[in-house]
Amino acid sequence: MxxxxxxxxxxxxxxxxxxxxxxxxxxxxxxxxxxxxxxxxxxxxxxxxxxxxxxxxxxxxxxxxxxxxxxxxxxxxxxKAESIYIYKAMLVAITRAFDVEAVDRLLFLESCKQDFVVVSGDGLLYFARLIAAGLARMDQKANNNWQIVTYAVNISDKGRMLIEAWRQGDRTRLRKVMAGPVPGGTLKK
Ligand SMILES: [Zn+2]
Structure with missing residues:
Protein backbone atom coordinates (compact mmCIF):
# COMPACT_ATOMS: atom_id res chain seq x y z
CA MET A 1 0.00 0.00 0.00
CA LYS A 80 -17.03 9.57 -17.24
CA ALA A 81 -13.96 11.79 -16.85
CA GLU A 82 -14.94 13.55 -20.08
CA SER A 83 -18.33 14.47 -18.57
CA ILE A 84 -16.70 15.80 -15.40
CA TYR A 85 -14.51 17.98 -17.58
CA ILE A 86 -17.56 19.33 -19.46
CA TYR A 87 -19.42 20.01 -16.18
CA LYS A 88 -16.45 22.03 -14.94
CA ALA A 89 -16.01 23.91 -18.23
CA MET A 90 -19.71 24.80 -18.23
CA LEU A 91 -19.67 26.07 -14.64
CA VAL A 92 -16.62 28.19 -15.34
CA ALA A 93 -18.09 29.53 -18.60
CA ILE A 94 -21.54 30.34 -17.19
CA THR A 95 -20.38 31.79 -13.88
CA ARG A 96 -17.79 33.98 -15.63
CA ALA A 97 -20.06 35.05 -18.49
CA PHE A 98 -23.04 35.65 -16.18
CA ASP A 99 -23.05 34.90 -12.46
CA VAL A 100 -23.50 31.93 -10.16
CA GLU A 101 -27.28 32.29 -10.10
CA ALA A 102 -27.51 32.16 -13.90
CA VAL A 103 -26.78 28.41 -13.78
CA ASP A 104 -29.84 27.71 -11.66
CA ARG A 105 -32.01 30.29 -13.46
CA LEU A 106 -31.31 28.53 -16.73
CA LEU A 107 -32.02 25.08 -15.25
CA PHE A 108 -35.18 26.52 -13.66
CA LEU A 109 -36.48 27.96 -16.94
CA GLU A 110 -35.75 24.66 -18.65
CA SER A 111 -37.93 22.82 -16.11
CA CYS A 112 -40.89 25.20 -16.55
CA LYS A 113 -43.83 24.80 -18.92
CA GLN A 114 -44.21 27.27 -21.77
CA ASP A 115 -45.17 30.75 -20.47
CA PHE A 116 -45.16 29.56 -16.84
CA VAL A 117 -42.76 32.32 -15.74
CA VAL A 118 -44.49 35.69 -16.07
CA VAL A 119 -42.68 38.68 -14.59
CA SER A 120 -42.94 42.44 -14.35
CA GLY A 121 -40.35 44.77 -15.87
CA ASP A 122 -38.34 44.56 -12.64
CA GLY A 123 -38.49 40.78 -12.72
CA LEU A 124 -37.23 40.79 -16.25
CA LEU A 125 -33.90 42.11 -14.99
CA TYR A 126 -33.23 38.76 -13.30
CA PHE A 127 -33.14 37.14 -16.72
CA ALA A 128 -31.71 40.09 -18.69
CA ARG A 129 -28.25 38.59 -19.12
CA LEU A 130 -29.57 35.20 -20.22
CA ILE A 131 -31.92 36.94 -22.66
CA ALA A 132 -29.11 39.12 -24.02
CA ALA A 133 -27.00 35.99 -24.59
CA GLY A 134 -29.85 34.33 -26.50
CA LEU A 135 -30.27 31.55 -23.90
CA ALA A 136 -33.71 32.83 -22.84
CA ARG A 137 -36.37 34.90 -24.58
CA MET A 138 -39.20 37.14 -23.47
CA ASP A 139 -42.58 37.98 -24.94
CA GLN A 140 -44.55 40.98 -23.78
CA LYS A 141 -48.01 40.04 -22.53
CA ALA A 142 -50.98 42.33 -23.14
CA ASN A 143 -51.41 45.30 -20.80
CA ASN A 144 -54.17 44.68 -18.32
CA ASN A 145 -56.59 47.28 -16.95
CA TRP A 146 -54.08 48.49 -14.39
CA GLN A 147 -51.52 49.24 -17.08
CA ILE A 148 -49.06 46.75 -15.63
CA VAL A 149 -46.95 45.27 -18.39
CA THR A 150 -45.86 41.69 -17.83
CA TYR A 151 -43.49 39.46 -19.74
CA ALA A 152 -43.36 35.72 -20.24
CA VAL A 153 -39.80 34.41 -19.93
CA ASN A 154 -38.97 31.13 -21.64
CA ILE A 155 -35.81 29.24 -22.34
CA SER A 156 -34.71 29.66 -25.97
CA ASP A 157 -33.92 26.81 -28.37
CA LYS A 158 -30.23 27.66 -27.93
CA GLY A 159 -30.61 27.52 -24.12
CA ARG A 160 -32.34 24.15 -24.34
CA MET A 161 -29.66 22.72 -26.65
CA LEU A 162 -27.00 24.03 -24.29
CA ILE A 163 -28.55 22.29 -21.27
CA GLU A 164 -29.01 19.02 -23.19
CA ALA A 165 -25.35 19.01 -24.29
CA TRP A 166 -24.28 19.95 -20.75
CA ARG A 167 -26.31 17.18 -19.11
CA GLN A 168 -24.96 14.64 -21.56
CA GLY A 169 -21.41 15.92 -21.02
CA ASP A 170 -21.19 16.10 -24.82
CA ARG A 171 -18.25 18.27 -25.79
CA THR A 172 -18.94 18.37 -29.56
CA ARG A 173 -22.56 19.41 -29.17
CA LEU A 174 -21.62 21.94 -26.51
CA ARG A 175 -19.04 23.51 -28.80
CA LYS A 176 -21.61 23.77 -31.58
CA VAL A 177 -24.13 25.48 -29.29
CA MET A 178 -21.59 27.88 -27.82
CA ALA A 179 -20.14 28.48 -31.32
CA GLY A 180 -16.62 28.50 -29.96
CA PRO A 181 -14.01 26.35 -28.24
CA VAL A 182 -14.76 24.93 -24.80
CA PRO A 183 -12.60 26.85 -22.31
CA GLY A 184 -9.55 25.03 -21.01
CA GLY A 185 -8.44 23.23 -24.18
CA THR A 186 -8.09 19.45 -24.36
CA LEU A 187 -8.51 16.90 -21.61
CA LYS A 188 -5.25 15.23 -20.64
CA LYS A 189 -5.74 11.60 -19.90
ZN1 LIG B 1 -24.33 14.89 -7.27
Missing part, protein backbone atom coordinates in the same frame (compact mmCIF):
# COMPACT_ATOMS: atom_id res chain seq x y z
CA UNK A 2 1.33 3.42 -0.97
CA UNK A 3 2.32 5.85 1.71
CA UNK A 4 0.74 9.26 1.69
CA UNK A 5 3.22 11.39 -0.23
CA UNK A 6 3.99 14.96 0.53
CA UNK A 7 5.16 17.32 -2.20
CA UNK A 8 7.43 20.04 -0.83
CA UNK A 9 6.02 19.28 2.60
CA UNK A 10 2.47 20.03 1.42
CA UNK A 11 -0.20 17.43 2.25
CA UNK A 12 -2.24 16.38 -0.79
CA UNK A 13 -5.34 14.90 0.82
CA UNK A 14 -8.41 16.76 -0.34
CA UNK A 15 -9.54 17.62 3.17
CA UNK A 16 -6.30 19.54 3.58
CA UNK A 17 -7.09 21.93 0.74
CA UNK A 18 -7.02 25.58 1.81
CA UNK A 19 -10.46 26.83 2.84
CA UNK A 20 -10.13 29.71 0.38
CA UNK A 21 -9.73 27.26 -2.53
CA UNK A 22 -12.68 25.18 -1.37
CA UNK A 23 -14.91 28.24 -1.01
CA UNK A 24 -13.93 29.34 -4.53
CA UNK A 25 -14.92 25.96 -6.00
CA UNK A 26 -18.12 25.68 -3.94
CA UNK A 27 -19.13 29.23 -4.92
CA UNK A 28 -18.53 28.42 -8.57
CA UNK A 29 -21.11 25.62 -8.36
CA UNK A 30 -23.47 27.58 -6.08
CA UNK A 31 -22.76 25.20 -3.17
CA UNK A 32 -24.38 22.44 -5.17
CA UNK A 33 -23.13 19.30 -6.84
CA UNK A 34 -21.62 20.27 -10.22
CA UNK A 35 -23.38 17.42 -12.03
CA UNK A 36 -26.25 19.19 -13.84
CA UNK A 37 -28.66 16.26 -13.47
CA UNK A 38 -27.98 16.19 -9.70
CA UNK A 39 -27.43 19.67 -8.20
CA UNK A 40 -27.73 18.36 -4.64
CA UNK A 41 -27.26 21.21 -2.18
CA UNK A 42 -24.56 21.66 0.46
CA UNK A 43 -21.82 19.78 -1.31
CA UNK A 44 -18.80 18.85 0.77
CA UNK A 45 -16.78 16.61 -1.53
CA UNK A 46 -14.00 17.96 -3.68
CA UNK A 47 -12.80 16.04 -6.72
CA UNK A 48 -9.50 16.51 -8.55
CA UNK A 49 -10.31 16.57 -12.28
CA UNK A 50 -6.79 15.41 -13.05
CA UNK A 51 -6.11 12.91 -10.32
CA UNK A 52 -3.40 13.85 -7.84
CA UNK A 53 -1.64 10.57 -8.68
CA UNK A 54 -1.48 11.72 -12.34
CA UNK A 55 0.09 15.03 -11.33
CA UNK A 56 -3.08 17.09 -10.93
CA UNK A 57 -2.69 20.13 -8.71
CA UNK A 58 -4.73 21.63 -5.87
CA UNK A 59 -5.60 24.78 -7.83
CA UNK A 60 -9.30 25.64 -8.01
CA UNK A 61 -9.16 25.16 -11.79
CA UNK A 62 -8.45 21.45 -11.20
CA UNK A 63 -11.19 21.00 -8.59
CA UNK A 64 -14.91 20.38 -8.92
CA UNK A 65 -17.59 20.11 -6.23
CA UNK A 66 -19.36 16.75 -6.27
CA UNK A 67 -21.87 15.25 -3.86
CA UNK A 68 -20.73 11.94 -2.28
CA UNK A 69 -23.14 10.01 -4.54
CA UNK A 70 -21.81 11.49 -7.82
CA UNK A 71 -18.26 11.16 -6.53
CA UNK A 72 -18.86 7.43 -6.04
CA UNK A 73 -20.48 7.17 -9.50
CA UNK A 74 -17.36 8.72 -11.02
CA UNK A 75 -15.05 6.25 -9.28
CA UNK A 76 -17.29 3.37 -10.46
CA UNK A 77 -17.01 4.71 -14.02
CA UNK A 78 -20.73 5.54 -14.33
CA UNK A 79 -19.85 9.22 -14.70
Missing amino acids: AKHSKVKGKPRERDKLPLQTKVLVWTESGYRCAVPTCRTILVQDMHHIWEVSAGGGDDSSNLIALCPNCHALYHRGTI
